Amino acid sequence: MLSQTELICRLLLAAVLGSLIGFERERMSWAAGLRTHMLVSVGSALIMIVSSFGFADILDNPHVILDPSRVAAQVVSGIGFLGAGSILLRGEVIRGLTTAASLWSVAAVGLAIGGGLYVAAISATLIILFILAGLKPLEKWYFESRQRYKLHLIVDEGSMTIHALELALGLGSSRIKKFVVRQGENEPDTDEVLISFARLSEREFSSVRLQIERIKGVRRIEDNTAHD
Template structure:
């Protein structure tokens, strides 16, 4: 019965981790369903090992601290989360995903220690933080995004700026890079924008696609 309960803890940790990962996966983040699943299961397994794996060596002269492995897991996941953070010029991406991984590790540790209700409540709060808070405060905070445009000419920049202005998109900064290969020379124009209204992506793409000089559009 003890072994079955420990296996059930691993399964529940994987399910809760996958739930958080699914939210990240549908937003096309670097760490998605599988990563969160593995972090949760691994954290739960580490906690189980920390609590129950050393009973055969514990006696009056040897005492163990079950919290040591849990502390090491938190530190280790911190390095994993750092790998999801990308610094691109004036913008930083991946902080929310890194925080989600760290929270998922905490959920796994709580499951491994047998705190089922706390773990489920923690998962719900993490999902509320990722989904509900974003939707609740989206009208309040301006949305920042980065758009990369591949063009055959840099003379199109004023036209692009006019399109952004008509869509109420404020250009924070932009950078132009010249790329050349064997066949042609083209420009990569990276715009960092502040949107006054949400839901402009489709309109932006349609307006930019009407320009013949543009070969590729990518919204980060």
């Protein structure tokens, strides 16, 4: 059976490790932030402690068999409801999968602390933090290093919509990174349209540009810029 000091230390360590991961999510302004991750980690640690040591007084009974892994398995599957709550549908884009995964991971960290696997828990926390914070700049650099093109269009007022653009481009519409329409400042009855494309080759962009020029209502393309 654990001593009271050991029990408290495990719960505190679970809270600390959970807070490290939660702080990174809090910094990104996600719903599941610092306190949520701490609670998941501490709760998972406590459940593991209860599962492993909470029934010590009845283990001498020959008809009782204790399997701590059963409770741990329920934590791993049950944490899904919190993960689902952190996933948001914004327009047609799903956001929050990484935060859901971090909640699932921090539950595993709590279980490891509850089971006394300190090295594994601390190592996992460092790896998770590297994945969440350390890899993000590399990921951003990788995608920004791919060619990105922008178009500035002058079109008839109300003629350019995202639906019309998608119809004209077909599969190419999946490369649209940004689409902004604003009222024309220099010409009456016109709109200015800013379109940004990601992960296009120069040949693909030329084809996309021609397709856009053919859309009804497009008066001209003011400029286009490419980033390598």
